Amino acid sequence: MKVGFAGPFSVRLADRVQRHLDIECEMILADEAGVVCRLPEVDVLVTLAFTREMGAAAARLKLVQVPGAGLDRIDRSALPTGTMLANAYNHEVGIAEYVMGAMLALSRDLCRLDAALRRGRWESPWVPGAEPPPTWPELAGKTLGILGYGRIGQELARRARAFDMTIWAMRQKATREDAHGLAFLGGPEALDEILKRADYLAITLPLTEATRGLLGARELELMKPTALLVNVARALIVDEDALYGALRRGAIAGPRSTCGIAIRQAGSRPSRPATRSTSCRTCS
Numbered sequence: 001m002k003v004g005f006a007g008p009f010s011v012r013l014a015d016r017v018q019r020h021l022d023i024e025c026e027m028i029l030a031d032e033a034g035v036v037c038r039l040p041e042v043d044v045l046v047t048l049a050f051t052r053e054m055g056a057a058a059a060r061l062k063l064v065q066v067p068g069a070g071l072d073r074i075d076r077s078a079l080p081t082g083t084m085l086a087n088a089y090n091h092e093v094g095i096a097e098y099v100m101g102a103m104l105a106l107s108r109d110l111c112r113l114d115a116a117l118r119r120g121r122w123e124s125p126w127v128p129g130a131e132p133p134p135t136w137p138e139l140a141g142k143t144l145g146i147l148g149y150g151r152i153g154q155e156l157a158r159r160a161r162a163f164d165m166t167i168w169a170m171r172q173k174a175t176r177e178d179a180h181g182l183a184f185l186g187g188p189e190a191l192d193e194i195l196k197r198a199d200y201l202a203i204t205l206p207l208t209e210a211t212r213g214l215l216g217a218r219e220l221e222l223m224k225p226t227a228l229l230v231n232v233a234r235a236l237i238v239d240e241d242a243l244y245g246a247l248r249r250g251a252i253a254g255p256r257s258t259c260g261i262a263i264r265q266a267g268s269r270p271s272r273p274a275t276r277s278t279s280c281r282t283c284s
Helices: 007-013 013-019 036-041 052-057 092-107 110-118 151-162 188-197 217-222 240-249
Strands: 002-006 026-030 045-048 063-065 085-087 143-147 165-168 184-185 202-204 229-231 257-262 280-283
Touching: 002 007, 002 013, 002 036, 007 013, 007 257, 013 026, 026 036, 036 052, 085 184, 092 110, 092 151, 110 184, 143 188, 151 165, 165 188, 184 188, 188 217
Parallel strands: 002 026, 002 045, 045 063, 063 085, 143 165, 143 202, 165 184, 202 229, 229 257, 257 280
Antiparallel strands: none
């Protein structure tokens, strides 16, 4: 059997995969464009992307294995007849922990304080003669909105409940059984209400035609001026121009004239210099 690994991320997995196989396999390592000429002899392809060129060249392909959850770069119409498509999970705990860390870091201004300390400046309100410090915001009692209540969203909710947060979540198909432990679980029609209520908003949705550009100028304006946004999904779910405008205007702004957005996402790189705004702080 011949197994192809296409693209730098997939190629890095080849040795690990081979150690777990109990059958003899030939490993073919290439970039996404270079693998096309080898596809006529490949039985299994590990890749984050699948194109029409790949499909046309795949003469004996039995399985396309995506080493991640997102399938937005897979052209399903290009899959040869009889070829199976699979993706991967078990990364939801790490991502959920990242969201919790980002909410804490943004709320407590840890990114800015760390940068100041690295420049040799110790910013402490406890220095004699300094003004009394403001009350630090706490996660306890705050509302967390989760857009996308799948594996990642559910792991995030478990951790947020331990911080005594109130959770409003949205998923494509909401059932009463899924709502256990939540203040609210609804479908896409509940988006506006979740945006209005959220002190923190976590995006864990897959990128589809329905979710592309889901949060635009109108939706961002619904959010509290103190709301913090953490996007661990694809960049294109949030309209970049609208987000840039909201940050510049302080439409999603935290106390002390700062706004918060944590980005840990795959997709296009931001073309706007939002992180240069004096009213914006980021963790990435």
